[in-house]
Amino acid sequence: MPRQWTEGQREEARQRAKEHGFGRKANVTHGPSDEALLLARAQATPSVVTKDNLEGEEVTDGDSGTVTHTKPGLVRVYKPTPFGYKARYIPATNVTAALNNGFLGKCPDCNGECGDGPNDCPERPKRMYRTCPVPQCGKQIFDYEQKDIDALEDDAEDPMAIRDDAYMQSTPQLRTKAVLDKHMLIRHPNEAAAAGIVAPVQREVQRV
Numbered sequence: 640m641p642r643q644w645t646e647g648q649r650e651e652a653r654q655r656a657k658e659h660g661f662g663r664k665a666n667v668t669h670g671p672s673d674e675a676l677l678l679a680r681a682q683a684t685p686s687v688v689t690k691d692n693l694e695g696e697e698v699t700d701g702d703s704g705t706v707t708h709t710k711p712g713l714v715r716v717y718k719p720t721p722f723g724y725k726a727r728y729i730p731a732t733n734v735t736a737a738l739n740n741g742f743l744g745k746c747p748d749c750n751g752e753c754g755d756g757p758n759d760c761p762e763r764p765k766r767m768y769r770t771c772p773v774p775q776c777g778k779q780i781f782d783y784e785q786k787d788i789d790a791l792e793d794d795a796e797d798p799m800a801i802r803d804d805a806y807m808q809s810t811p812q813l814r815t816k817a818v819l820d821k822h823m824l825i826r827h828p829n830e831a832a833a834a835g836i837v838a839p840v841q842r843e844v845q846r847v
């Protein structure tokens with residue numbers, strides 16, 4: 640006997656299907672699938688030949704006594720992580736295994752091949768950052784994503800959660816400065832000293 644659906648039930652089923660990803664644009668593929676394209680790209684990626692000297696160091700030309708190695712070329716894939724899909728380069732020979740482990744050939748957010756920096760995907764929310772002022776370094780230090788900060792604030796609505804104002808009042812400026820100061824102290828101690836950055840004084844816990 641055919642089931643009689645009310646309009647409400649029908650709408651509910653539509654929503655459920657949507658939540659499970661049916662009918663999403665990304666699933667409508669015309670022509671070869673994302674997996675097939677990635678495998679084709681992996682097959683077309685040439686191997687890389689490197690020359691090592693007998694001490695195992697890579698050399699570029701005519702050193703006497705060299706060993707030639709052939710390595711698979713690298714292919715860009717998107718690795719699933721708890722923080723979303725991240726661009727990674729893997730050996731072309733590992734692409735089948737990567738596909739079996741849920742890696743994708745394209746970023747599912749922008750449906751393109753965006754880069755591996757936190758702000759490189761045109762569809763993902765942008766994060767504030769600082770750049771290390773040491774020219775040879777230039778490391779970028781990114782703040783949290785806004786949704787992670789919102790999640791923290793949601794927790795704070797629980798009346799049993801203790802709200803620590805010292806942390807709640809931190810800003811992207813303060814957070815990234817703290818990380819950059821630490822980076823300067825560890826990686827560039829001379830520049831840190833010149834900029835007047837000092838390590839926080841270790842509290843003498845023993846005497847309390």
Ligand SMILES: [Zn+2]
Nearest residue numbers: 746749753760
């Ligand atoms: Zn993207």
Ligand SMILES: [Zn+2]
Nearest residue numbers: 771773776778
């Ligand atoms: Zn640096």
